[in-house]
Amino acid sequence: xxxSYARTDIGKTREMNQDYYYISDSLSExxxxxxxxxxxxxxxxxxxxxxxxNSAKNYILNNFKETPKDKESLIQLxxxxxxxxxxxxxxxxxxxKELEGMxxxxxxxxxxxxxxxxxxxxxxxxxxxxxxFIRKLTQDHSYVxxxxxxxxxxxxxxxxxxxxxMLIKALGCNAFVEPDVMIRGFLKDDIILMxxxxxxxxxxxxxxxxxxxxxxxxxxIELVDLANQNGGGDxxxxxxxxxx
Numbered sequence: 001x002x003x004s005y006a007r008t009d010i011g012k013t014r015e016m017n018q019d020y021y022y023i024s025d026s027l028s029e030x031x032x033x034x035x036x037x038x039x040x041x042x043x044x045x046x047x048x049x050x051x052x053x054n055s056a057k058n059y060i061l062n063n064f065k066e067t068p069k070d071k072e073s074l075i076q077l078x079x080x081x082x083x084x085x086x087x088x089x090x091x092x093x094x095x096x097k098e099l100e101g102m103x104x105x106x107x108x109x110x111x112x113x114x115x116x117x118x119x120x121x122x123x124x125x126x127x128x129x130x131x132x133f134i135r136k137l138t139q140d141h142s143y144v145x146x147x148x149x150x151x152x153x154x155x156x157x158x159x160x161x162x163x164x165x166m167l168i169k170a171l172g173c174n175a176f177v178e179p180d181v182m183i184r185g186f187l188k189d190d191i192i193l194m195x196x197x198x199x200x201x202x203x204x205x206x207x208x209x210x211x212x213x214x215x216x217x218x219x220x221i222e223l224v225d226l227a228n229q230n231g232g233g234d235x236x237x238x239x240x241x242x243x244x
Contacts, residue, residue, distance in 0.1 A: 002031050002111055006239040007220035011198055012232030018045030019196050019237040020053045030064050031111035032057065033239055037124050037196040039170070040093075040102030048089050048104040048172050055085040056108055069112065075181050078108050078119040082171070082179040086121075089172030103170035106179070107138070107194050111241065116186040119179040121171045125200055127208065128184060129191040134209035137184055141169035165197070191216050192241040195223075198234035202227040216240045 003026050010017040018038035024031050036052045038045030059081040067077045085106060093099045105122025116137075118126055123140040139145060143166040144158040158164060171177055186192065193212050200208075203226050211226070212219040220238040227236045 001244045003244055004241040005217050005220050007224045008237040009224045011235050012228055014235055016046055017235045018049055019235040020049035021237055022053050022057050033109045035107045035124055035194045035237055036104045038104040044099050044102030048102040051089050052085045052104045052106050052171055055088040056081040059084045071183055074117045078110055078117050079181045082119045086171045086177040090175055103173040106171045114186055116184045118182050121169055121179045122167055124196045127193045129212055134205055142167055186243050188243050190243050194239040196237045198236035199227050199238055202230040212240055216242045
């Protein structure tokens with residue numbers, strides 16, 4: 001059985017919450033979890049994140065039944081849902097002048113048969129906690145992550161880099177986007193944690209592990225509170241999912 005909990009918060013410095021998420025009911029046939037962190041001027045980010053989450057969700061729910069349940073078909077389903085959501089956000093931004101340049105990150109996690117089918121665009125993150133380890137499953141699509149990957153700067157330098165919020169890939173900014181897609185095991189007692197960068201900018205991986213491991217049910221509340229105590233420089237969203 002899968003159980004999940006979520007919390008979103010405006011943080012301490014923003015005027016509106018541009019994060020948005022969706023989590024399935026634990027009894028629902030499709031175990032689906034989606035998180036988006038929007039960006040772009042007045043209301044742009046708020047609209048982009050909501051549109052992306054709802055478009056991807058509807059695409060998956062409408063097509064899940066007739067999709068064959070093999071790995072290739074399910075990974076293609078979530079990849080296609082990202083491309084569809086991208087098109088919806090991109091078209092909306094073209095329609096309305098004040099929404100020009102809006103975009104969003106997008107994290108999708110579909111749980112089926114002890115596996116997590118994941119699609120990722122941007123710098124929101126998905127972690128898996130298994131036994132004594134926390135592992136970041138996604139790679140940030142950010143300028144500083146590219147510098148780290150190229151060996152130009154260290155991870156420590158990346159954490160305080162002035163351009164650490166600059167994305168090299170986001171949803172809705174171009175006519176086409178290619179998400180990272182992957183399949184990971186999701187065994188009994190594993191915890192998956194999805195979050196926007198409002199959490200990871202303020203809270204360390206070790207703190208995330210400690211709090212989620214101790215009580216995954218309360219973890220979204222406690223992690224949001226901790227991020228706010230540490231500055232709350234952005235909107236904060238946390239989803240925890242456990243295979244019970």
